[in-house]
Amino acid sequence: MKARTxxxxxxxxxxxxxxxxxALFAWLIARQTGGTFILRLEDTxxxxxxxxxxxxxxxxxxxxxxxxxxxxxxxxxxxxxxQSERLDIYKEWAQKLLEKGRAYADPYxxxxxxxxxxxxxxxxxxxxxRNHRPESAxxxxxxxxxxxxxxxxxxxxxxxxxxxxxxxLSASEEAIDDIILIKSDGYPTYNFCHIIDDxxxxxxxxxxxxxxxxxxxxxxxxxxxxxxxxxxxxTVPFVMGLDGKKKLSKRDGAKxxxxxxxxxxxxxxxxxxxxxxxxxDGTEQEIFTIRELMEKFSLDRVQRGGARFDQQRLLWVNGxxxxxxxxxxxxxxxxxxxxxxxxxxxxxxxxxVLAIIQERLKYLAELPHLTGFFFTDPPVNPExxxxxxxxxxxxxxxxxxxxxxxxxxxxxxxFSIQDLTTRLNQLLESTGQKPAILFSLxxxxxxxxxxxxxxxxxxAVLGREVSLRRIDIALKTL
RNA sequence: GGCCCCAUCGUCUAAUGGUUAGGACACCGGGUUUUCAUCCCGGCAACCGGGGUUCGAAUCCCCGUGGGGUCACCA
Numbered sequence: 001m002k003a004r005t006x007x008x009x010x011x012x013x014x015x016x017x018x019x020x021x022x023a024l025f026a027w028l029i030a031r032q033t034g035g036t037f038i039l040r041l042e043d044t045x046x047x048x049x050x051x052x053x054x055x056x057x058x059x060x061x062x063x064x065x066x067x068x069x070x071x072x073x074x075x076x077x078x079x080x081x082x083q084s085e086r087l088d089i090y091k092e093w094a095q096k097l098l099e100k101g102r103a104y105a106d107p108y109x110x111x112x113x114x115x116x117x118x119x120x121x122x123x124x125x126x127x128x129x130r131n132h133r134p135e136s137a138x139x140x141x142x143x144x145x146x147x148x149x150x151x152x153x154x155x156x157x158x159x160x161x162x163x164x165x166x167x168x169l170s171a172s173e174e175a176i177d178d179i180i181l182i183k184s185d186g187y188p189t190y191n192f193c194h195i196i197d198d199x200x201x202x203x204x205x206x207x208x209x210x211x212x213x214x215x216x217x218x219x220x221x222x223x224x225x226x227x228x229x230x231x232x233x234x235t236v237p238f239v240m241g242l243d244g245k246k247k248l249s250k251r252d253g254a255k256x257x258x259x260x261x262x263x264x265x266x267x268x269x270x271x272x273x274x275x276x277x278x279x280x281d282g283t284e285q286e287i288f289t290i291r292e293l294m295e296k297f298s299l300d301r302v303q304r305g306g307a308r309f310d311q312q313r314l315l316w317v318n319g320x321x322x323x324x325x326x327x328x329x330x331x332x333x334x335x336x337x338x339x340x341x342x343x344x345x346x347x348x349x350x351x352x353v354l355a356i357i358q359e360r361l362k363y364l365a366e367l368p369h370l371t372g373f374f375f376t377d378p379p380v381n382p383e384x385x386x387x388x389x390x391x392x393x394x395x396x397x398x399x400x401x402x403x404x405x406x407x408x409x410x411x412x413x414x415f416s417i418q419d420l421t422t423r424l425n426q427l428l429e430s431t432g433q434k435p436a437i438l439f440s441l442x443x444x445x446x447x448x449x450x451x452x453x454x455x456x457x458x459x460a461v462l463g464r465e466v467s468l469r470r471i472d473i474a475l476k477t478l
Numbered sequence: 479g480g481c482c483c484c485a486u487c488g489u490c491u492a493a494u495g496g497u498u499a500g501g502a503c504a505c506c507g508g509g510u511u512u513u514c515a516u517c518c519c520g521g522c523a524a525c526c527g528g529g530g531u532u533c534g535a536a537u538c539c540c541c542g543u544g545g546g547g548u549c550a551c552c553a
Contacts, residue, residue, distance in 0.1 A: 010553050045552055110551065117550090124479035126549045149551050166483070174481050175549090183551040190553045214482055214548040237484080238546080244489085245545070276502095280491060284501045303491080305484045306546070313490065313503045323516075360515035370514095390512085428511080439512035451514030 003035035011053040016254035018239040021274040039071030090188040104137040106149040150182040164234035164299040175217040238306040264364020269318040278303040339368035341375040356453040378448035420456040445474035
């Protein structure tokens with residue numbers, strides 16, 4: 001079956017890992033069946049709308065590679081894909097319910113409803129609006145002037161249904177209530193318009209996050225009243241925050257997905273990480289390419305409980321994908337992350353730097369930290385020697401002598417990796433020193449860094465002039 | 479409080495009635511001529527509790543417990 005799935009965010013801010021994972025699952029189902037992925041904007045709450053978040057959302061999805069075939073920006077056969085532009089459609093369908101006697105005008109003010117709610121709460125009972133239905137509720141062809149909220153006249157009953165992720169679910173009639181279809185400002189509620197849109201846009205699956213699970217019986221009641229068939233339902237569990245208790249939320253500092261882009265996480269890392277946060281294919285494979293996910297993903301293997309966001313694991317996944325990248329590609333992707341001093345250097349030099357730091361790069365934003373000494377002479381840091389567990393035992397003139405010997409050996413080198421390796425080894429023999437002493441000393445003199453790539457590699461990239469100059473500087477400051 | 483969902487190492491998870499409960503991240507050791515990283519080897523570490531059903535239960539059922547969601551003119 002060619003699936004038609006959708007992601008339907010509301011433009012109330014940025015997207016975080018929790019929301020994007022739901023989008024990813026929907027996208028994967030569409031792609032693996034050769035179907036259609038739809039991006040619909042649920043902008044029916046004008047009060048909560050945040051300027052610019054529609055662009056932020058599309059930017060985020062595009063960065064991740066989650067492309068949509070129909071929807072905002074690209075259009076499609078069921079346009080418009082912004083709910084605020086579909087108000088007439090919802091009114092039409094509301095009218096149908098009105099005519100069937102399945103909708104009615106809510107005569108109460110919000111304050112009056114709040115009183116009912118307060119009473120229910122005080123009595124430790126769930127608040128059900130249907131217990132307060134006015135006499136006129138559901139009279140056939142009742143008039144509704146549009147200034148009051150329009151409510152659904154529900155038919156309370158128990159339901160059991162199947163969920164593609166959660167399995168067989170059920171709920172009693174207490175879950176059914178007279179939900180608002182159209183608000184007094186003329187905009188529909190999510191509860192109503194998503195059902196109409198999913199129908200008209202012919203969505204085969206409704207894949208959404210867990211907070212909606214308690215509303216499903218209400219939706220089932222609505223499907224019946226509208227005499228329409230329900231799509232396949234899939235409920236995706238939450239991504240939990242660091243504390244493992246609550247779902248990831250902006251309120252608790254969940255990161256904007258584009259922050260990961262800015263920090264130099266690769267989109268394929270995020271995709272693999274998010275997919276395996278609550279899903280696996282039953283094998284011991286830990287990391288998946290997007291193509292593999294398209295092939296292997298299935299809703300019935302999605303975990304039913306929430307999964308905690310694990311930053312360490314994301315870092316590991318990202319490091320993995322960075323290491324897999326060919327240098328040219330890594331170079332293209334790193335363009336925005338070099339330290340400022342690097343601008344003076346050419347592409348070939350920067351690629352040679354990348355080649356030797358690639359395996360220790362976990363995210364691109366740490367590029368400056370890892371490569372600074374390749375572009376500028378770092379200030380001498382005596383502490384690197386004085387706190388070194390071997391070097392600190394040496395006398396000053398002993399260090400000086402070793403550095404002089406190193407300088408002499410390196411002066412004779414052509415600075416190819418091979419020749420440097422050979423001469424460094426010879427130096428070990430002629431000085432009778434252990435690598436831990438000699439190599440550390442040369443490494444610190446030339447990089448002034450607590451950690452750096454292999455010595456011969458580093459010297460070869462730095463080149464003769466820079467390497468010898470830095471040894472001289474180190475000698476002078478002794 | 480009602481309704482609903484969930485429950486395996488610290489974390490992400492495997493197991494579909496029979497395994498010494500497996501893997502990965504993290505952590506801790508060891509190795510790969512310095513450091514850091516990679517890679518390799520090793521270690522630590524879990525079936526929420528109690529009852530059933532069964533020859534046999536992490537797995538099925540019931541009852542607890544714990545966590546979460548929901549009960550908006552938000553989505």
